[in-house]
Amino acid sequence: MSLTSRILLAMAAGILVGSLLNALFHLDLMPGLRGAIDTYLIGGLFDVVGRIFVASLKLLVVPLVLVSLICGSSSLGNSSRMGPIAGKTMLFYLATTAIAVSIALLAAVLVGPGEGVNLVSDTTFQATEPPPLTDVLVNIFPTNPVQAMAEGKMLQIIVFALLFGYAISHAGEPGQRIASFFRDMESVVMKMVDVLMHLAPYGVFALLAKLFATMGIGAILDLGTYFLTVLAVLVLHVLVTYSLLLKGLTGLSPRIMLNKMRPVWAFAFSTASSGATLPITLRTVEHRMGVHNSVAGFTVPLGATINMDGTAIMQGVATVFIAQVYGMDLSMGAYVTVVITATLASIGTAAVPGVGLITLAMVLGQVGIPVEGIALIIGVDRLLDMVRTAVNVTGDSVASVVVARSENQFDEAVYLDESPDQDDDDIHDEALPTPTA
Secondary structure: OOHHHHHHHHHHHHHHHHHHHHHHHHHOOOHHHHHHHHHHHHHHHHHHHHHHHHHHHHHHHHHHHHHHHHHHHHHHOOOOOHHHHHHHHHHHHHHHHHHHHHHHHHHHHHHOOOOOOOOOOOOOOOOOOOOOHHHHHHHOOOOOHHHHHHHOOHHHHHHHHHHHHHHHHOOHHHHHHHHHHHHHHHHHHHHHHHHHHHHHHHHHHHHHHHHHHHHOOHHHHHOHHHHHHHHHHHHHHHHHHHHHHHHHHHOOOHHHHHHHOHHHHHHHHHHOOHHHHHHHHHHHHHHOOOEOHHHHHHHHHHHHHHOOHHHHHHHHHHHHHHHHHOOOOOOHHHHHHHHHHHHHHHHHOOOOOOHHHHHHHHHHHHOOOOHHHHHHOHHHHHHHHHHHHHHHHHHHHHHHHHHHHHOOOEOHHHHHOOOOOHHHOOHHHOOOOOOOO
16 A cells, blocks of 8 residues: 555544544443543543654754755756746745635625524634734844744745855855755755655544544534535635646646645645645655755745635635624625735734734734634634645645746656655655756
8 A cells, every 4th residue: 555545544544533432422422431531542642643743744844944945045046046936936825815815705705604603792712913014024034043943933944044055056166065965964854754754644643533532523513604615615726726727837737736745635634734744745846746946945835834825715704704693794895805914914924823813813803893703713723724734735836836847947757757656765865857057
């Protein structure tokens, strides 16, 4: 069985086992064993294995982003292509986010998930105040790169790595020696990713078993229309928007890309974190989709930080849902405000913890909807977060392919290779063709 199949099987088994345990608890079929199962299995084995797995993923994020960006920017430093690559990437992310929230608003207006919903109106939610835009812009630039790496401040790491890689490309022979060291370091880090990939089924199973044993599916039933609306738009965005953009801008088959995204989706769904999934996304984009490191090393880390199409979809549907629950009618100007605010907020609050709820609070505030309404959707937000993370990493991958193709930093033969056992190979040991300057 291929690694991808084992990961997907573990994901299905985790959801099944967790849901069964939750159902048994609610039916009170084993009252004598519930305490022991809670303590030793769900809160013990599943919790420990799941947290170790996520910690191991996060362990690789900073070194992988640092060495990949340094290698990529150093190979492009003399060609003056980093500027166009950055511009194309930012434009793609902003455009797809605007499309995502627009589709979400349209779907929510047509479906009306909040119409006739009678929920408690005295709910409370304390929104975290977003920092001023000036502070966000200043904080992108690190004063201490070591501290930025220690704290995992991804935008600061990206800025430092780009500057360092550019300096390497202009430092002559000493720069070449340093560049060689980082290329070797990247191979070592990618080997660590390979090792973790083979342990992934156990971590994925533990994470999902614990989550569904704790939450179950009961929360979905209370907000079924809202949940299904968000879920449908998320799937539509992947299958239609991304597929059309990929086909239209590159001429490549979307089916191949979606097939190769399966292991990345499993990681994203299990961890609900684009950052934790970043090592797997980067590995897949480079070695299964043929994007050269000079592009992938920039687009994937940046996308994991600021590309929030899935979150934008949630914000669009949630805005209409909460407005309908409170009996408020939104004007066309309000819908335009939601699109603009959600799109710009995806970048303006990129480095802020709990960014999804913060940006939703900003959006609601801009159109005069009570922020307390966020409490209505928190019950199902954790489950939807898993799906929208998978959407976000798909957007990162599509952007990488589109930008790489336009910059001739792309190996089409690797992309078209659909070998079923390819994800079990140490494919990073196979050198990709040297990027053209």
